[in-house]
Amino acid sequence: MSAKQPTIKEIAKRLNISISTVSRALHDHPSIGLRTKTRVKELASELMYEPNQAAIFFQQRKTFTIGVILPFLSEAFFSAAISGIEDVAGKNQYTVLLGQSRDDAEREKQIIDTMKKHRVDGLLISISKHTTSYEHFEMLKRSGIPLVFFDCIPNMPDIHYVACNMVSGTVQATSFLLKNGHRVIGLINGPEKLYASKQRKEGYQIAMSKHRLKYDPSLIVNSDLTKESNCEATRQLLLHKRKVTAIVTFNDYVALDAMQYAHDQNIDLNKDLCFVSYANLPLAQHLKYAPMASVEQHPYLQGQKAAEMLVELLGKKEDEKETPGSYKIIVDSQLMVYNI
Amino acid sequence: MSAKQPTIKEIAKRLNISISTVSRALHDHPSIGLRTKTRVKELASELMYEPNQAAIFFQQRKTFTIGVILPFLSEAFFSAAISGIEDVAGKNQYTVLLGQSRDDAEREKQIIDTMKKHRVDGLLISISKHTTSYEHFEMLKRSGIPLVFFDCIPNMPDIHYVACNMVSGTVQATSFLLKNGHRVIGLINGPEKLYASKQRKEGYQIAMSKHRLKYDPSLIVNSDLTKESNCEATRQLLLHKRKVTAIVTFNDYVALDAMQYAHDQNIDLNKDLCFVSYANLPLAQHLKYAPMASVEQHPYLQGQKAAEMLVELLGKKEDEKETPGSYKIIVDSQLMVYNI
DNA sequence: CCGGTAAACACAAACGTTTGCACAAAAAAT
């Protein structure tokens, strides 16, 4: 059946010309006569010749492959982000190698190894929330593999990244509640050490001071984002000495747990207790209890930007001169208010 | 900085031995003395030598890469499936190249081309719902690239695939409603030509005849799965001359639209009108109106099985002898009843 | 008619690895 793939050599032999001539003919090299060019091209398409990319990758020391490592594709944010990545990758002749870390630092490291083995040209990473050591990232940098972080970025100097401005998003979210008359607003934040958590906290504080309200640290509770932890955090806020009338949650999933918990405590949602969160889940309209508003983080856009950045880095790699600076892009977040 | 990757040649030179010896030493070839073996290995790890996979891929005519093409990662089903795929791929030293067809036949074809260019060893495909021509699949087969379909499979002879038995799932779903006293049950099905639709229809009929009820074709309506179409289908069923008290829907997303529409018509859900569907969305518990039950299709398992099948095919490829038969695996579906 | 130039092509090296085969030295068998 499948007569093994014809090679450039085969074509050369049949046409009684040299391999190099065939190669150049196929690439429209100027130093090849029109006659031979057409002869070569005709035979090539007749034999259904396709260049052996493996050989080319090898020869050019480039695989035209970019690795993408992220925690979970099941999170809407990431599946949207990877679509953005895929699109710009495809436009630039790159293809994407996928790896899910499942929020496991060990797995993440392992995936990085595999990707390195596979000689990806560059890497796009949203780090797992349990990644504490950045050794493997440094290692990659040392091997000269360009790295662009997105969404969840490590606390390292001189890295390229695109992230979302969660500060402004949180200011918007909190201000929205303040404008609606709420004065005692809780914040269920993520793990304390997470950069994303810091930003939310900062945004919360800014919004408060903007409205000349004094910042009450006890209104912020941290959750490790498990269902239990989310409920516990909600419980704490509900038990707060001041009557909390609104809560900003780390993301929509946290909001769901919190709202369910509150509902189970016979609290009238979106009346006695309002929620605002992050992510803008696509199913929001179908949810039993949806938050009043959610901060859109434009995952597709972030994916696009990150991929574009990487492609650019890969391009300039040829110039050999590494510009010492690092690229940073901050995508603005945006509060989406639901009218239910 | 990054002194360019050390090669096997470099090691050979430093140790004053031949390249082949180094290669064999690193592979624990029996014909290499213990002394040299350790010497080689020590220097290798000292230089942080890593084999150039690109060269190896080229040399072995194998990339240890499998391509995965599916419609949308944003659908929970597929993100679960790809996790299964990734897991078994990783266990077998394969890595996965991703492509989303977005239910666009043209895109699908293009992705296949790219993957072929990248010389993937094999392909895992869930075809787009708009794919009508199977020419590109045939072409792949002719080039000797093993192909395994999963979930959404084309109507072609001699293909390898793993799919879910939607017939039995539908029998279960319909029987569940019948047992709960419903007698006039509607079915909002997908596009008529889809294999998945045929199976659901068949299951519906079987359940009916099992319960000695006569099959009423007008109780089955087709939808193209857009929101409008879903609502229109619901409308038709609600206007049916017989009073429909339960509806089986093509999947959870259809159910959501249908339930919303019904609710807007002031119908008391899960009382005057019950729903059962497919997919078992993870967010089901948080939904405003969830179906009473949903058929679980075990996407992770399907992904696993499909990947395992492909890996096996890739393994036996070496024996060159193509066994003419084709592999088929049918995963059983299972009705999950929610207790709300 | 000669030197020069341009056009069209061929040669060969290189990319890094694996692997069949040949070969030497040492060990074992005769």
Add this chain to the structure above:
DNA sequence: ATTTTTTGTGCAAACGTTTGTGTTTACCGG
């Protein structure tokens, strides 16, 4: 002491391309 076997290495080809540097032929102006 000679032959055979074992053990350890080296040589070189092969995988399919690209590309720098020759080499040939033909044409041109002078």
